[in-house]
Amino acid sequence: xxxxxxINGSDAGGTFxxxxxSKNHVGLVVVASGSGNTVxxxxxxxxxxxxxxxxxTDATGFTTLTGAxxxxxxxxxxxxxxxxNGYIKFYSSTVQYSSSFLSYKTTWTxxxxxxxxAVPASDVSGSYILNHAYGLQIMTSDGRVAVxxxxxxxxxxxxxFSGLQVGSTDGSILSSDPDLYVEMRFGTLGGNTAYSxxxxxxxxxxxxxxxxxxxxxxxxxxxxxxSGASRGGGGVRSIHTLLLGDLV
Amino acid sequence: MAAYGLQIFGPNGNEIFGSNTRQVNLEVSASISISxxxxxxxxxxxxxxxAKVQLILNGPTARLLTVTKTSSGIxxxxxxxxxxxxxxxxLRLA
Numbered sequence: 001x002x003x004x005x006x007i008n009g010s011d012a013g014g015t016f017x018x019x020x021x022s023k024n025h026v027g028l029v030v031v032a033s034g035s036g037n038t039v040x041x042x043x044x045x046x047x048x049x050x051x052x053x054x055x056x057t058d059a060t061g062f063t064t065l066t067g068a069x070x071x072x073x074x075x076x077x078x079x080x081x082x083x084x085n086g087y088i089k090f091y092s093s094t095v096q097y098s099s100s101f102l103s104y105k106t107t108w109t110x111x112x113x114x115x116x117x118a119v120p121a122s123d124v125s126g127s128y129i130l131n132h133a134y135g136l137q138i139m140t141s142d143g144r145v146a147v148x149x150x151x152x153x154x155x156x157x158x159x160x161f162s163g164l165q166v167g168s169t170d171g172s173i174l175s176s177d178p179d180l181y182v183e184m185r186f187g188t189l190g191g192n193t194a195y196s197x198x199x200x201x202x203x204x205x206x207x208x209x210x211x212x213x214x215x216x217x218x219x220x221x222x223x224x225x226x227s228g229a230s231r232g233g234g235g236v237r238s239i240h241t242l243l244l245g246d247l248v
Numbered sequence: 249m250a251a252y253g254l255q256i257f258g259p260n261g262n263e264i265f266g267s268n269t270r271q272v273n274l275e276v277s278a279s280i281s282i283s284x285x286x287x288x289x290x291x292x293x294x295x296x297x298x299a300k301v302q303l304i305l306n307g308p309t310a311r312l313l314t315v316t317k318t319s320s321g322i323x324x325x326x327x328x329x330x331x332x333x334x335x336x337x338x339l340r341l342a
Contacts, residue, residue, distance in 0.1 A: 007254060009267040016300075016342035018271050019256075025273035025340060027265070120274045136256060146273075152265060155258035160272050162298045167311025186306050204273055237311060241304040243339075248270075 005138050008027050019147055024140040026120045027147050030156045031128045033116035033247060039088045043126035044119055049088055050158070050181035050245045053079045053113040053208040058092035060209040065097050073233065076170075076216035078205035079113065080188035090115070093190045096222070101195035102222045102229050106203065108190050116181065116247055121236065124151040156247050163243040164215055168237030174206070174213040180244045182206050182213060187240030202236055215242055275301075276338035282313065284329040291321045292338055302339045310334035 002020030018024050027050070032039065041047055053059040062074040075095035082089045091108040098105070119128070122144035128151065135149035141167070145151070163182070164172050174182060191203040200221040205212050217236035221231055253267030263269060276290050294300040296317040303315065303322055309332050314325040326332045 007267055009253070009269065011268055011270070014342075016270055017273070017340060018267055018269070019267075019273060023273075023275060023340075028272040028274065028339075040342050062271045118272070120277075130259070147265065149265070152256060154264045155264065156301055157264050157269065158272060159270060160302060162302065165311075166305040166307075182252045214257055239310065240306045240309050241302075243302065243304065 002176055004141070012230065019138060020057055021138055021140060021146055024144070025146055026122050026144055028118045028158065029121050029124055029151050030116050030154045030158050030247065031119050031124060032154060033156055035066045035112055035114050037090050037110040037112050037133060039115060039117065040086055041083070041117070042086045044117075044123065046120055046123040047116045047185065048183050049081055049083070049115060049185045050118065051079060051081065051090060051115050051184050051206070052179065052181045053090070053115050053198065054178045054210070056092065056111050056113055056208065058094060058109065058158045059111070060207040063094045065095065073207070073220075073231070075220065076203075076205070076207060076218060077209040078216050079111065080205040081184035082108075082190060083185065088242065091190055093205070095191070095203075097231070098195045101197055102224065103195040103197055103199040104191070104201045104220045105193060105195045106191035106201070108193060114181070116158060117158070119247070121145045121148055121151050124148075128153055158245050159248055161246070162243040163241065164238060166238055166241050168238045168242070170215070172215045174215060174242060175244055176212045178209060178211060178213060180213065180246055183243040185243060187238055187242055204236060206242070253255050270342060273340040274337065275340045276336060278336045279333070279335040280324070280336055282324060282326040283331045284326060287325040289323045290336070294319055300340070300342045302308060302341060304337040304339065305334050306308055307334040317327045320335055
């Protein structure tokens with residue numbers, strides 16, 4: 001490198017890059033962690049939300065519904081995040097069917113989960129920055145904050161591991177380690193919370209079982225033709241990469 | 249306390265950054281649209297080592313892109329006739 005700061009490290013696992021300003025590396029900073037069902041993200045423009053819900057009610061398993069012709073259909077229970085209006089909320093969801101509406105809906109229930117929020121150092125702002133004027137700061141060549149000791153306010157850092165690639169199918173296993181966290185900023189969807197005539201309902205989320213973590217994506221729909229109403233469904237591929245992470 | 253190198257401690261004394269802590273770094277963050285038959289290359293060392301580099305693709309049709317990883321970078325290719333849009337994030341894990 002011809003300029004800047006390059007920090008290399010080593011541990012029992014080998015050597016690694018800590019930061020390299022010539023590559024415009026921007027470090028991820030853990031700004032919050034804990035257990036709860038609602039977290040503010042006020043002031044954060046870019047962030048990743050990692051969740052673990054092992055042992056949480058309706059974080060795994062299936063709801064079984066009986067169709068009009070007596071067949072049985074299964075809808076995964078699981079956890080999803082809803083991010084809006086300055087708050088991240090964590091829910092489980094279960095599915096109901098109404099023959100009156102010829103439609104499905106889900107019921108979302110707030111659940112306490114374990115979580116942490118990681119933010120690129122350049123996007124840490126406001127109260128997440130320690131209020132003093134000393135420390136170490138590394139800037140990228142394009143003027144972003146790569147590292148700033150004032151932005152390490154939570155006393156924690158994270159590691160990220162392979163997860164599931166975009167396009168993964170319903171039921172794909174993220175990990176056989178049930179204690180890891182799954183990133184939920186992207187890729188989860190709770191489904192409609194009210195019946196709508198002839199609605200198609202897609203749900204995407206994560207199941208936290210005792211022995212593994214898996215993605216679920218399922219679409220349920222109702223068709224009406226000359227022979228009457230019929231119900232159907234099928235797996236929905238993920239449209240986001242799902243990452244695994246952990247606090248260190 | 250490490251015998252050498254850089255260390256930064258958090259408010260309660262935890263070592264939170266330094267030459268013996270593994271860090272996650274954002275290396276690429278972009279929203280792209282690749283036209284039919286086109287491709288996009290990102291220079292990322294050790295991109296074919298998932299312990300060192302993770303690629304995140306987000307988007308309704310992102311799964312249609314062909315991803316080729318080598319030790320020098322990542323190529324996203326669109327073999328279809330239509331454009332494909334995606335958010336691309338590359339994380340450096342080590």
